[in-house]
Amino acid sequence: MAKPKISKRRFIHTLVSYFFLTLLAIITIVPFLWTLSTSLKGQNETIFSMPPKLIPENFTFENYLTVWNSLPIPLYLWNSIVLAFFGVLLPLIFCSLAAFPLARMRFKGRNFIFLIIIATMMIPGEVTMIPVYLILNKLNLIGSFAGVIIPGAVSAFGIFLMRQAFLGIPKEIEESAIMDGASVWRIWMSVLMPMVLPMMATLGILSFIGSWNNFLWPYLVLENDKLYPLTIGLYKLKGTFVTNTRLVAAGTMVALIPILAVFVFFQRYFIQGAYSSAVKG
Structure with a gap:
């Protein structure tokens, strides 16, 4: 032929x-x-x-040894890992919980609520930075990891991604679970969540990159050098790396390695999630 x-x-x-x-x-x-x-x-x-x-x-590898010996890199790495762990876990949970009723339940004002959530994406983060800082100050969370993690625990973009994923699941699957006596919580956790793993991986990668590279907000909230993540730790060198571009590059590569590792490990799910979000309504 x-x-x-x-x-x-x-x-x-x-x-x-x-x-x-x-x-x-x-x-x-x-x-x-x-x-x-x-x-x-x-x-x-x-x-x-x-x-x-x-x-x-x-x-x-002298530049890497100099960076390692000049800064408490293990401490900064551990702080970044803690912030990134909760910066991924909380958005996955809260964005999924918020997206589930917007995608699978019928109630008055559902579309209006979703439009309001999406509209908040047009507000620059710098606009809300001062009010959020004042609220955290009233709650005595300034100078702690909680002050960095809580404001990023949920996002409009994450809700949008998870809603799109839930909308792509056939209604018959949910109806079958209801006939078997599954509760709403059970349907969300055991039926729907395993079916949206590619989109969860996409949201997880994006949340990890955003949390790992986050600089301005931790710089404003954290007051103790021992709580600094790697991004601020490399910045707070007080002249060590200012004039030595080689050391700056070495520190940048150290901070970049975890991002590359996470992306390579979840690359397949990331591509599946990006493709499914493009073809689903």
Whole structure:
């Protein structure tokens, strides 16, 4: 059986698409490669050369050792892990709980409530930063991990993602569970949640990246150096890394490794969740 011929117009469209996607990938990955290369260069090698030299002449891990010995990296890493753990766990729970009735239950004003939630996405975080800070101050949460974690425990974007995932589940599955005597809580936890794992992975990755890279809010709330996450710890160097770009690059790579590991581990679920959110209404 003869293979169908690809039209010339479609071939050119595919070729142009791949060209721009490749160009975009190169633009995205070059800064990462430059940072990695800079972190592995010795003190006598040129950093800001034109064209950039991405392959160091003499590989060295001295910059990483200097960063490790100059800062309490294990402490900063542990603080970042704690903040990221709750920064992922709480949004998964609360966003799912908020999205469940908006997607699966019928009640008056459901669409209006959802529109109000979505509308809050247009409000910049800087606008609500001062009121939230004052509220946390009244609750005596300033200077604690709770003051960093609680404001990010739920988000309108997370509710939107989980609602889209719940809407894609056939109604017959829920009706069968009701006929078997399952409660609403049981349906949410044991029936629907296992079916939206790709979207949960997507929300988890995005929440992890946002929590791990969060800088401004922890910088405002945390007052004790021993509670600083890695992002603030690398910033609070008091001149150690200011003039040494190699050390800055090494510290950046240390902070980037957990994000890369999480993304690679959950990449399959992330792609499934992104695809399902694009095709479901």
